[in-house]
Amino acid sequence: MSFTPKTxxxxxxxxxxLGSTHAALMKDYGTRVVAGVSPGLGGQTLHDIPVFDLVEQARHQVGTIDIATICVHPYQALDAALEAIAAGIRQLIILxxxxxxxxxxxxxRKAEYTETLVVGPSCPGIIVPGKILLGTHPAEFYTPGSVGLLGRSGTLTxxxxxxxxxxGLGQSIGVGIGSDAIVGSSFLQWLQILDEDENTDAIVLVGETGGEGEEAAADYIREAIDTPVVVYVAGRYAPKHRLFGHTEILLASRPNGRSTGSATTTSTGTAQRKVEAFxxxxxxxxxxxxEIPRLIKKALGKR
Incomplete structure (x- = not known):
C-alpha cells in the first residue's frame, strides 16, 4: 500500500x-486527481478535471486509477463503490x-473477496503531509514528520x-477510519500498517465512546505492536446511558467539575472502559x- 504524489x-x-469542494482542495495540494464521475455530466470539466458518466469510461480514458474517493448521496454509495471495484480500483475512501x-x-463482503481496502464511510480520509491529500483533512494543520495519527472523529483528529x-512533531500520515457502527478498515489494520511503516516512529490513536474498536486495539497493541503508541479517548465525562454525536462527545470530554458518575462505569463502549483497557x-x-506531545516525546525518548 502506497500513498505518494504519483498516486x-x-x-x-x-x-x-462535497466532491466539488474537496476535489479542488486535493488538486491544489498536489494530489493527482485525474478524473471525476457524475452521471449525466460526462464530457465536461470541473476544476480542470475531466468528468465522466461512468468509472469504466474514466479508467479507459485516463489509464490506471489507484484510489476512488466517494462523495455521492448515501443511498448511492454502495453502487458507486461496487462500480469502482468492478473497474479494478482496489482502494476506496468513502467520505x-x-x-x-x-x-x-x-x-x-465484496471488498474481502476482491482484496479491496475500504476507508470510511463518514470519514475524513487520509493525508500524507507534503505528499498527498485524500479527503477532507485541513492540510494547513499537518506537517511532514514521523508520527502516525489514527482517529475515528474527523474534527478531533x-x-x-x-x-x-x-x-514540532510532524506526521507521517493522518487516517480517519470513520465513526459509523460498521466501517471498512479498522484500528487494528492501520496499527499493523503503521507498525511496518519505516516512516512512522510513533502512533497516536484517537478514540471515542461507542463500539469496541478501542478495546480490541488495546489488546492488539499489547500483543503485536512494537511502535510506541499514545492514546486519547474523548467522552470520559459524558453522562451514562446516552448516545452522543461528535460535537457532544467533544464537549462532554472536557471536565467541568460536575461528575456524572460515568467516570467510574465499566460498561462496554464507554470512554472510561476504553481508557481502562489501554x-x-x-x-x-x-x-x-x-498532553499528547509530551507523551509522544517521552515514548520516543525511551525507544
Whole structure:
C-alpha cells in the first residue's frame, strides 16, 4: 500500500458539493486527481478535471486509477463503490455520511473477496503531509514528520494534528477510519500498517465512546505492536446511558467539575472502559489533547 504524489485519484460525485469542494482542495495540494464521475455530466470539466458518466469510461480514458474517493448521496454509495471495484480500483475512501449499515455489510463482503481496502464511510480520509491529500483533512494543520495519527472523529483528529504540529512533531500520515457502527478498515489494520511503516516512529490513536474498536486495539497493541503508541479517548465525562454525536462527545470530554458518575462505569463502549483497557495494556493515555506531545516525546525518548 502506497500513498505518494504519483498516486492517481478518481472522485465519484465530483459535481456534488462535497466532491466539488474537496476535489479542488486535493488538486491544489498536489494530489493527482485525474478524473471525476457524475452521471449525466460526462464530457465536461470541473476544476480542470475531466468528468465522466461512468468509472469504466474514466479508467479507459485516463489509464490506471489507484484510489476512488466517494462523495455521492448515501443511498448511492454502495453502487458507486461496487462500480469502482468492478473497474479494478482496489482502494476506496468513502467520505459520504449516512451510508445505510446493510449496504456497508454488502460492500465489505465484496471488498474481502476482491482484496479491496475500504476507508470510511463518514470519514475524513487520509493525508500524507507534503505528499498527498485524500479527503477532507485541513492540510494547513499537518506537517511532514514521523508520527502516525489514527482517529475515528474527523474534527478531533484535526485538532490533535494541529497540536502535534505546534509542538514540532510532524506526521507521517493522518487516517480517519470513520465513526459509523460498521466501517471498512479498522484500528487494528492501520496499527499493523503503521507498525511496518519505516516512516512512522510513533502512533497516536484517537478514540471515542461507542463500539469496541478501542478495546480490541488495546489488546492488539499489547500483543503485536512494537511502535510506541499514545492514546486519547474523548467522552470520559459524558453522562451514562446516552448516545452522543461528535460535537457532544467533544464537549462532554472536557471536565467541568460536575461528575456524572460515568467516570467510574465499566460498561462496554464507554470512554472510561476504553481508557481502562489501554491502561491495563500499559499504553500511555492522555487526559487531554494538549498532553499528547509530551507523551509522544517521552515514548520516543525511551525507544
Amino acid at each position: 492517481t485519484v478518481l472522485v465519484q460525485g465530483i459535481a456534488e458539493p 459520504t455520511e449516512g451510508m445505510p449499515p446493510l449496504d456497508m455489510v454488502r460492500l465489505l 484535526y485538532e490533535i494534528a494541529l497540536t502535534l504540529t505546534k509542538a 491502561i491495563q495494556a500499559k499504553i500511555p493515555v492522555a487526559d487531554r489533547p494538549s
